[in-house]
């Protein structure tokens with residue numbers, strides 16, 4: 001087993017609380033869509049939309065991801081069967097799963113609600129994430145990847161800031177990982193967007209494995225640390241996004257996103273052809289952080305530092321020892337006060 005940190009008692013308690021909530025939920029018969037009251041839309045993207053809902057009978061707040069798919073009944077039943085694997089997931093770094101159902105042309109996936117939201121939204125709100133906080137987040141992501149590999153024998157396939165969720169309890173969890181091969185196939189040609197966290201080997205249609213997740217992790221960390229999508233590398237030359245931009249000048253006014261100007265094809269070609277981007281070495285980042293990202297962003301998958309070594313990288317221990325973070329406090333500091 002890898003050197004996982006012992007779970008602290010409160011974290012274990014929260015995993016247990018989730019299982020009790022889930023038992024209460026499962027004791028109600030199969031979910032009918034009418035059992036769910038829609039509260040607010042949380043986000044839209046990669047083929048689906050996510051809504052905060054209340055499961056009335058059990059009085060549990062959940063996140064429901066709805067994916068519109070025009071597929072035959074046998075394909076959707078295969079997807080629902082594969083999603084049932086998620087009932088076996090129980091890790092403090094993997095989003096909790098309540099169940100899934102088909103309704104009105106959509107696959108619906110019911111998950112644990114994370115009140116701090118996704119890290120792409122956090123970066124949009126506060127500009128960029130401090131290095132010591134990113135070290136805590138990175139440990140959670142790596143431990144989640146280890147869990148997926150060791151318990152479900154899968155890689156994530158879609159590591160990026162919008163698929164890392166945080167809560168005011170201080171939890172940090174992965175979501176939207178590729179547990180259903182059939183769902184992956186059904187979503188295959190629905191890619192939209194102007195950015196890609198995909199590894200060079202995957203973009204070139206070559207075989208790819210968990211090392212591809214490590215490229216995506218490196219690119220995600222670079223973006224969250226600088227507040228700038230790091231491709232083309234010139235984007236980083238313009239300096240870091242301001243931390244906590246003054247409310248009167250919303251972030252958009254600061255750094256018009258250069259990737260918008262670069263068409264998506266040119267962007268993908270840049271990823272495959274150019275040297276990987278790096279953290280600037282004159283912006284106050286530690287050498288071990290710069291080294292950690294370099295270890296992830298090797299164009300050759302076999303040159304990337306393996307998961308077992310990354311989770312023991314000095315950067316994670318150095319940061320935790322020198323600048324410990326209270327994640328619950330930090331997440332709360334990034335949340336918009338409710339009106």
Ligand SMILES: COC(=O)c1c[nH]c2ncccc12
Pocket residue numbers: 042050063065095111112113114115117118165175176
């Ligand atoms: C794909 O899953 C999600 O996006 C989410 C699962 N739980 C959440 N809680 C808050 C926001 C988004 C989510």
Ligand code: NA
Pocket residue numbers: 045046162163175176
């Ligand atoms: Na997502």
